[in-house]
Amino acid sequence: MDTPLLLFLGVSAIVIMTPGQDTALSLRNTMAGGRSAGIATAAGVATGQLIWAVSAALGLVAILAAADTLFAAIKYAGAAYLIFLGIQSLKAALRGTVQKAGRDDLGAIDCLSTTKAFTQGIVSNLGNPKMAIFFASLLPQFVPQEAPAFAAMMGLGVVFCAMTLLWLSFYAFCVTWAGQFLQRPKVRRYVDGITGMALIGLGLRVSLLDK
Template sequence: MLASSVLAFLGVSALVIVTPGPDTAVTVRNALLGGRAGGIFTALGVSVGQTVWAFATSLGIVALLVASEPLFLAVKYAGAAYLVWLGVHALRSAWRPGEGGQGAFTARPARRLGRGAAFRQGLVSDLGNPKMAVFFASLLPQFVPAGQPAFTTFLALGLVFSLMTFAWLAAYSIAVAKAGDVLRRPRIRRTIEGVTGALLIALGLRIAAEQR
């Protein structure tokens, strides 16, 4: 019974993780701006955020958050605002005029994203996503076998989910970094930044407008 629960959890987790969302968009953008290290540190920030959600779930804090409408809305709107802010920043970078004043998509050296900033963006992106609270609070209890201690089982499942997420997003980062010479050409980089910025804004607005 325990083995079947673990396998079912791994299958559901893999499906959730590979579905693109805010964390994926932020990771891909940061891998483009900061290379492999930028993407991997973003993935690390996302994983640490998920570990926090898992620990909070084990303590019952997430259940209180989900049950409290004001707290849930505060997290939702803060997370949505952060995604919109990142999206606007990406659009500004994509369309910022070049040094020669020739307009958008002109050659201009891009400022490289630091590891600390990449980690922070990944962490805040995940902690500001209320779907993670709902996911951990509603899904994890379904995979806790009868007779198993809830705290340690919740935490173990959450850590497994976090490690799987890190592996997947790190693979994304490596793929983007390998194609970096092409993707970081000024015109292509700014096009991708524009598309990613629009996507982040759309995701933020969707999160803000979604019902539970």
């Protein structure tokens, strides 16, 4: 394995493992729908990243960066969505209620389907234009000069997305493993409250993003 690829893997691992909106959303959805919802959220996030990677490879991100109105629209829509999800978590924390839908790997769970969890993952990621700028600035640095630019950037993008899927899925398994503890009413309220505040804070941060 050559040095540029190792460096790319190292940088990607640091970025992916740093807690952010994807981590907070995965925690929220795993708590709400069990391991399957957590993995579905991870798949949604990775799909959103793949779309940004394709856009970066095709040069479409440059259009986004140049179009102030489009950039702002995506930014504020994504921020509003994160804040909305955060408010939902805060409401659950304040009410201290959990809608029981049977038993799953986390015990008594809410009615969050894998389809809804996947949709939330992809919408959350696509609503963060920072990811577009990130892919457009990161991937070209690791493309060999002799390699076809599109194919090389897509290859790196797929690797990044696969690493994200694996990490967030592992995170979902860890949350599930601690399921009995996390589903204690008092603990659940604390987790919902912290997750809600984190999502709202991340939404506000996204709204303040500059190019």
